[in-house]
Amino acid sequence: xxxxxxxxxxxxxxxxxxxxxxxxxxxxxxxxxxxxxxxxxxxxxxxxxxxxxxxxxxxxxxxxxxxxxxxxxxxxxxxxxxxxxxxxxxxxxxxxxxxxxxxxxxxxxxxxxxxxxxxxxxxxxxxxxxxxxxxxxxxxxxxxxxxxxxxxxxxxxxxxxxxxxxxxxxxxxxxxxxxxxxxxxxxxxxxxxxxxxxxxxxxxxxxxxxxxxxxxxxxxxxxxxxxxxxxxxxxxxxxxxxxxxxxxxxxxxxxxxxxxxxxxxxxxxxxxxxxxxxxxxxxxxxxxxxxxxxxxxxxxxxxxxxxxxxxxxxxxxxxxxxxxxxxxxxxxxxxxxxxxxxxxxxxxxxxxxxxxxxxxxxxxxxxxxxxxxxxxxxxxxxxxxxxxxxxxxxxxxxxxxxxxxxxxxxxxxxxxxxxxxxxxxxxxxxxxxxxxxxxxxxxxxxxxxxxxxxxxxxxxxxxxxxxxxxxxxxxxxxxxxxxxxxxxxxxxxxxxxxxxxxxxxxxxxxxxxxxxxxxxxxxxxxxxxxxxxxxxxxxxxxxxxxxxxxx
Numbered sequence: 001x002x003x004x005x006x007x008x009x010x011x012x013x014x015x016x017x018x019x020x021x022x023x024x025x026x027x028x029x030x031x032x033x034x035x036x037x038x039x040x041x042x043x044x045x046x047x048x049x050x051x052x053x054x055x056x057x058x059x060x061x062x063x064x065x066x067x068x069x070x071x072x073x074x075x076x077x078x079x080x081x082x083x084x085x086x087x088x089x090x091x092x093x094x095x096x097x098x099x100x101x102x103x104x105x106x107x108x109x110x111x112x113x114x115x116x117x118x119x120x121x122x123x124x125x126x127x128x129x130x131x132x133x134x135x136x137x138x139x140x141x142x143x144x145x146x147x148x149x150x151x152x153x154x155x156x157x158x159x160x161x162x163x164x165x166x167x168x169x170x171x172x173x174x175x176x177x178x179x180x181x182x183x184x185x186x187x188x189x190x191x192x193x194x195x196x197x198x199x200x201x202x203x204x205x206x207x208x209x210x211x212x213x214x215x216x217x218x219x220x221x222x223x224x225x226x227x228x229x230x231x232x233x234x235x236x237x238x239x240x241x242x243x244x245x246x247x248x249x250x251x252x253x254x255x256x257x258x259x260x261x262x263x264x265x266x267x268x269x270x271x272x273x274x275x276x277x278x279x280x281x282x283x284x285x286x287x288x289x290x291x292x293x294x295x296x297x298x299x300x301x302x303x304x305x306x307x308x309x310x311x312x313x314x315x316x317x318x319x320x321x322x323x324x325x326x327x328x329x330x331x332x333x334x335x336x337x338x339x340x341x342x343x344x345x346x347x348x349x350x351x352x353x354x355x356x357x358x359x360x361x362x363x364x365x366x367x368x369x370x371x372x373x374x375x376x377x378x379x380x381x382x383x384x385x386x387x388x389x390x391x392x393x394x395x396x397x398x399x400x401x402x403x404x405x406x407x408x409x410x411x412x413x414x415x416x417x418x419x420x421x422x423x424x425x426x427x428x429x430x431x432x433x434x435x436x437x438x439x440x441x442x443x444x445x446x447x448x449x450x451x452x453x454x455x456x457x458x459x460x461x462x463x464x465x466x467x468x469x470x471x472x473x474x475x476x477x478x479x480x481x482x483x484x485x486x487x488x489x490x491x492x493x494x495x496x497x498x499x500x501x502x503x504x505x506x507x508x509x510x511x512x513x514x515x516x517x518x519x520x521x522x523x524x525x526x527x528x529x530x531x532x533x534x535x536x537x538x539x540x541x542x543x544x545x546x547x548x549x550x551x
Contacts, residue, residue, distance in 0.1 A: 001342045006349040010230045010280045013352055020357040021348040024085055025341075032084050033344045034326045035059070037306060039090060039283070041315045045071065054079050056319045059312065059347050060088030060139070065414075068102045069135040069365050076136040085348065086356040088312075090139035093128050093184070094159055096458060096515040097412055103131040103368065104375035105517035108458070109144055110498065111382035112171055113162040113539035114514060120378055121171045125178035127371045132184055134365035138354050139185045141235055141283075143172040145222045146190055151499045151544045152198035154463040158496055158514055160195065162539030165218050172222070173229050180232060183354055187283055188226045190237035191272065192244075192261050193219030201238040201291035202461045205260045208241045215243065224276055232350055233281040236261045236268055236310055238291025244271055262292055263301050268309030281350045283312040298322070303329030307336070311343035372519075379523035383513040385534035386501070386542045389551060390508040392489050394530030397431035400450040400489065406437045408473050410456035410495070410516045413463070421454050421495075422518045426525045439475030445487035453507070456516045458496035466496075468503035493524060498542050505549035512542055 003022055006013050013021065028036065036059035042050065043064045053061065061079060066072045079087050092098050095106035106128055112121045132140065144160040145168060151157075161168040176186045190201070193215065197206040210218065223234070242257035248266050249256065261267040262284045272278050284305045285291075292301055298317065302325045305313050316322040329335035351357065385393070409418025424434045435441075435448070453473075457466045470480040483506070484490060491509045494500045498512040513524050527534055543549040 001345065003345065005279060006345065008279055010227075010232045011349040011353040013349060017352040017357060021345065021352050024348055024357075025345060028084060028344065032057070033340055034323055036085065036344050036347060037311075037326065037340070038313050038316050038322070039088065040319075041286075042075070045075070050075060050078065052319070054082050057083050058087070059085070060090060062090045062315070063135075063137065064091070066101045066135065069131075072135040073362060086351055086359065088139045088185075088347070088351060089137050090141060091132060091137050093132060093137075093140040093142050093179075094144070095124070095128070096158070096517055097460075099517070100131050100135060104371040105515075105519040106375055107378055107382050107520075108158050108515050109161045109171070110158040110539055111379075111514035111520075113167050114384050114512070114535060114537055115378065115381045116167060116537055116539070117381075118170050118174050120381070121174045122178050123374065124378060125175040126182065127374060129179050129182040129184045130363070130366055131368075131371065133182060133363050136362055138183060138356065139187065139233070139350075140179055141187045141189060142179075143175040143186065143188060144190070145172055145188050145219065145226065146194040147196070147218055148540050149196045150198035151502070151541065152465070153195060153200075153459070154198075154466045155200040155202070155459055155461065156195045157459040157498055157540065159459055163195075163541065164539070165222060167539060169222055169225050173225060176226060176229050176231050180230065185232040185350060185354055187233040187235045188223065188231050189235035190239060190285065191223070191234050192237075192239060192241045192267055193222075194237065194239055197239075200462065200464060201285070202289045203291070203464060204294055205258060205291045206239050207258060208239055210241075210243060212243045212247060215241065220276075223272075227276055227278050231280065232353065233283055234272060234278060235283050235285055236272075237285040238262050238289055238295075241267055241271075260292055260295055262310065263295070263304040263308045265308045273309065281312060281346050282310045284310045284314045286314050288315055288317060299325045299328070302326065303335040306343055307334060307339055311346045375519055376522070379515075379519045380526060380532060381535060382515070382520070383511055383524050383527055383535060384538050384542070385536060386510045386512055386538060387550065388509045390485075390489060392491060392509045393528065393534075395432075395450070395528045401431070401433055402435070402447065402449045403427065403432050404435050404437060404443070404448045404451045404488070405454060406451070406473055407454035408456070408469070411458075411463075412516075413460050418456070419516075421456065421521065423454060423521045423525060426522060430525070430529060437474070439479065443482070443484070445484055448488050451484050451488045451490040453490070453492040453504075454495070455493070455497070455500055456495045458516055468500045470503070491528075495520060495524075498538070498540055499544050501542055501549040502544040502546065505543075505546050510542070512538065
């Protein structure tokens with residue numbers, strides 16, 4: 001790679017920007033360059049932890065669980081004061097419970113695909129980007145290009161735009177355009193494509209099983225479209241693509257065919273860079289994930305990430321130890337100085353393409369109430385009424401006054417216990433009498449006019465499997481087998497995983513609401529009580545291929 005390559009897409013650097021890249025590169029010591037390769041996970045507001053990370057002088061940080069936009073800017077300013085180069089500040093702008101602290105609760109990608117209005121996706125993406133820029137964020141690990149083909153996948157469903165590549169392309173390209181127009185570099189993921197394996201790469205290396213002809217028609221088309229649209233970065237994930245490796249090496253490539261892309265020169269340099277023509281930044285997925293750690297020791301795979309074509313190492317376990325792994329690999333030849341220099345140059349080019357070399361003042365945050373009002377409006381268009389074979393809806397507090405609610409709460413992997421739903425309280429405010437199920441409750445069907453099942457499982461990391469756990473929901477093996485919908489009108493709402501009909505195909509009324517936020521819960525209550533018409537579009541097959549689930 002030559003520095004003149006940085007004048008090409010997606011960076012498109014002009015003369016002054018190229019000169020800044022060269023000048024900054026020339027001032028960096030080898031130690032500086034190795035530190036620049038890391039993007040650190042920076043969480044919360046712990047002064048000691050933040051100070052240690054600032055002293056490390058990384059190339060970037062990923063911020064999570066921030067306090068508010070003002071404090072985020074202060075923290076980021078502290079990093080930039082000590083860093084030799086302005087930081088890439090990243091986040092997963094995926095909406096729902098990954099929405100920024102103090103910001104609006106945005107629909108997740110599957111909810112946007114259910115609405116399937118590109119203008120809505122553009123507006124949501126614009127407002128998300130405005131919130132993020134005001135908080136100092138300039139890089140997002142989105143959009144997700146995964147195809148939700150394996151319905152049991154616990155990691156794709158609500159994070160992606162569904163199962164139709166055409167729908168995915170429409171919305172992902174719209175998000176790329178809006179993010180990058182407003183100074184947020186987009187990173188499409190998860191290279192080389194997730195969604196045909198029903199396991200989670202946080203827990204093991206997943207496998208893309210497609211032939212190369214099938215891959216080209218699906219993921220190849222999606223990634224080529226994103227590259228042609230100027231996407232600035234790609235996240236290389238802990239996913240294998242055996243068909244490509246076997247075509248390049250040999251049919252009997254053995255275990256090598258299942259090497260995760262993060263540490264695969266063939267997938268990053270040969271397929272992504274040479275065949276697809278990608279010239280931007282390649283960032284690894286999080287290095288603490290078992291999809292990488294189950295393959296090899298950290299001391300081996302950390303330098304392999306850079307040696308295999310990635311330009312950014314996502315997250316560190318022990319700052320100085322991880323830095324030492326890179327230095328040791330340089331010393332023994334496993335990692336070349338040339339590859340380190342290329343990675344640093346591409347990072348600098350991304351920073352220049354975002355205007356960080358100009359040290360511009362961050363934009364002021366726009367009125368948050370405008371964003372919240374729009375998020376409320378959009379949320380009412382997302383929930384899908386999948387079926388209502390009993391003609392139950394709309395609900396009426398005169399007809400359905402006494403309501404029994406089953407719920408396991410809202411599951412969020414960053415919290416030790418499920419969160420309670422707001423929806424029962426919202427229904428009570430509209431005149432319904434709510435009884436929350438408990439295992440010691442003796443149920444007489446004559447005591448209730450309606451049963452509601454509330455499920456809150458979005459597809460987030462380390463779930464392994466998501467399913468309707470009847471025993472966990474009811475707390476007793478006998479109760480887990482009871483179905484009251486022949487005696488009591490019954491409604492099931494999934495605020496997340498859209499495939500629960502697989503475990504309850506005969507439930508008579510079923511709704512997919514996609515997101516667990518209070519904004520979405522308020523929207524569902526308004527829809528349940530007939531305030532506006534339901535969306536009937538499903539971005540995936542909610543029946544999971546089961547004919548009986550339709551009835």
